[in-house]
Amino acid sequence: MLYREVGEFKTSYSEDSQTFPIRFDKYRYFFVLIVGLLFVPFVINDYWAGAVLLPFLIYSIAAIGLNILTGYCGQVSLGTGGFMAVGAYASYKLMTAFPDLNILFIIIISGFVTAIVGTLFGLPSLRIKGFYLAVATLAAQFFLIWLFNKVGWFYNYSASGMITSPSRSLGTFLITGPDATPAAQYLFCFLFVFLLAWVARNLTRGKIGRSWMAIRDMDIAAEIIGVNPLVAKLSAFAISSFYVGVAGALFFSVYLGAVEVTEAFSIQKSFIVLFMVIIGGLGSIFGSFAGAAFMVLLPVALKNLLVLQFGWPVDIAAHLEFIIIGGLIVFFLIVEPHGLAQLWNLLKQKLRLWPFPY
Amino acid sequence: MRDANKTIKGTMRNVPIMEIKNIVLRFGGVVAIQDISFDIFEGEIRAIIGPNGAGKSSMLNVINGFYHPQDGEVWFRGKKRAAMKPYQIAHQGIARTFQNIALFKGMTALDNIMTGRFTHMRKGIWSQIIWRGAASQEEYENREIVEKVIDFLEIQHIRKTPVGALPYGLQKRVELGRALAAEPQLLLLDEPMAGMNVEEKEDMSRYILDVNSEFGTTVALIEHDMGVVMDISDRVVVMDYGKKIGDGSPDEVRNNQAVIDAYLGISEK
Incomplete structure (x- = not known):
């Protein structure tokens, strides 16, 4: 009833290529923005920020980043955890080396540093594809973690080998460090998510995005219409790594505050982000959000349900959680290999005719 | 067949847009293209025909840079072309379609x-x-x-x-x-009508003719349907086993003994 295209006529190409072509979608988008900006910061507490909102926002950035590389450009990467670590350590080194540098710039520069590293590890993609490229990026993952563990310079030779984020503020609001308020941290991450999602949408709708998708779908034909595969693949690696690096920097400095590299950025991280992208939907920015929400919210929801409602022992609940999440992933891949984004599209198709599917 | 039409419109100027000179292409011991030369005039429809495995698609791949010939030169717009990557050739104004559809499926x-x-x-x-x-x-x-x-x-x-x-x-x-x-200035079509029914072939022929006459695009095409080739092309190159065995207007090619032999075989006597 509400959700329909009827009566919405597009009379220009700019109207035809809108991100939210249907009015209802646009209202929903603004509704989410307003709730996210004006409502959530006032009710947020430590639990919601720590368990749900911050990880969701930060993983969304990482998922968008990996989606650009894997979903749009078709280059499989298992190095996400390693690249997040690059972002985290870059932000740590910047924060400790330049105490006066604004945290905003620190996060962005960390992204650029990761982009350079990602581009370097993207070089093999010019020669190898598919599984073989996945193995090459896996090497990046292990190499980077080993490097951050081994070379003392990266963790400023601290005795524990951990890196701890010093207090930094944006204006009068503390963003990092133990005294930072959840609301400020939330808004800081929200800002990044909003900007980066917007940039990702702009990049994927235009010339660059089409060149990535062309490489993904048929690299020979892409070359024949003038796409330089070197530029397309490496730009995907660079931009994807930028996103992942920003996510890693936020993950360390804002969310965790203190990080031990083998724990926080292990191969597990790479897989979690890859699951998000696959479950959410390859080649869809909405899918990145949906996948991140699924992977972050489901464990929390299950724990609340099993432990707090049913009163089950924590260890049984934790193991059951693995089983259920694993099962759901398999279920989703069978039912809808194109992910939650595709399910969402199907729902929208159905809604267009609801309640009279004549 | 369409020469009369063309000279009236004045689109055919007999200026070569592309000259293929003594191209030799080998894959290991297999000689795919053996010393082939021909030219493509600006504004014409040039067909390349020949039995299967004659080296037609290899020829197109040489023209748009997928294969680099061991010997020979490709001249485009009066200039000798250096060895280039396919995407660089695309920027020069050469576009193509593929025998098996190569669209971006997603x-x-x-x-x-x-x-x-x-x-x-x-x-x-x-x-x-x-x-x-x-x-x-x-x-x-x-x-x-x-x-x-x-x-x-x-x-x-x-x-x-x-x-x-x-x-x-x-x-x-x-x-x-x-x-x-x-x-594109030069449009390469690799079997644009393969696997089509008669109506679709007619449609496609019409599009090719319209592209050629409305936009003045030079077309080089590979096609197996002789009826179509003879009807729409201005000049035809015939290849067999990597060699050029005929070149000329559809009528000349049709009456060329070497071409007839290649397609129908030579009788024992």
Whole structure:
């Protein structure tokens, strides 16, 4: 009833290529923005920020980043955890080396540093594809973690080998460090998510995005219409790594505050982000959000349900959680290999005719 | 066949747009192309025919840079062409379609054809990040040209359909659209009518003729349907076992003994 295209006529190409072509979608988008900006910061507490909102926002950035590389450009990467670590350590080194540098710039520069590293590890993609490229990026993952563990310079030779984020503020609001308020941290991450999602949408709708998708779908034909595969693949690696690096920097400095590299950025991280992208939907920015929400919210929801409602022992609940999440992933891949984004599209198709599917 | 038509319009100027000179292409011990030379005039429809395995597709691959010949030269617009990558050749104004459809399956027909405009879009990454202004402006200008191509090929109704879901004939048409959107000076078609029924072949022939006469695009095509080849092409090159065995107007080629032998075999006597 509400959700329909009827009566919405597009009379220009700019109207035809809108991100939210249907009015209802646009209202929903603004509704989410307003709730996210004006409502959530006032009710947020430590639990919601720590368990749900911050990880969701930060993983969304990482998922968008990996989606650009894997979903749009078709280059499989298992190095996400390693690249997040690059972002985290870059932000740590910047924060400790330049105490006066604004945290905003620190996060962005960390992204650029990761982009350079990602581009370097993207070089093999010019020669190898598919599984073989996945193995090459896996090497990046292990190499980077080993490097951050081994070379003392990266963790400023601290005795524990951990890196701890010093207090930094944006204006009068503390963003990092133990005294930072959840609301400020939330808004800081929200800002990044909003900007980066917007940039990702702009990049994927235009010339660059089409060149990535062309490489993904048929690299020979892409070359024949003038796409330089070197530029397309490496730009995907660079931009994807930028996103992942920003996510890693936020993950360390804002969310965790203190990080031990083998724990926080292990191969597990790479897989979690890859699951998000696959479950959410390859080649869809909405899918990145949906996948991140699924992977972050489901464990929390299950724990609340099993432990707090049913009163089950924590260890049984934790193991059951693995089983259920694993099962759901398999279920989703069978039912809808194109992910939650595709399910969402199907729902929208159905809604267009609801309640009279004549 | 269409020479009379053409001289009236004055599109055929007998100026070679491309000259192939003594091309030799070997894969290990196999000689795919053996010392072949021919030229393509500006504004003509040039057919390359020959039995299977004659080296026709290899010839197209040489022209657009997938294969680098061991010997010989390719001259484009009066200049000898250095060894180039396929994407560089695309920027010179040569577009092509493939024997087995090579569309971007995950993208809509519109996006596929928009991708064909790649060589004409110059805005850098920063203006694309901002989108509003320069990049969107460029996008909509190119969209306008793409819409003309869509109108021309009569595929308005499938604009937003993912091409993987389209029937074969329409996919072929979208692929032609992608090549046309690049506004090429030389259009290479590798078996544009393979696997089509008579009606679809007629449609495709009409599109090729219209592209040639309306936009003045030079067309080089490989095709197995002799009826089509003889009807629409201005000149024909015949290849067999990597060698050129005939070259000339459709009538000349039809009466060429070597060509008849290659297609029908030589009798024992």
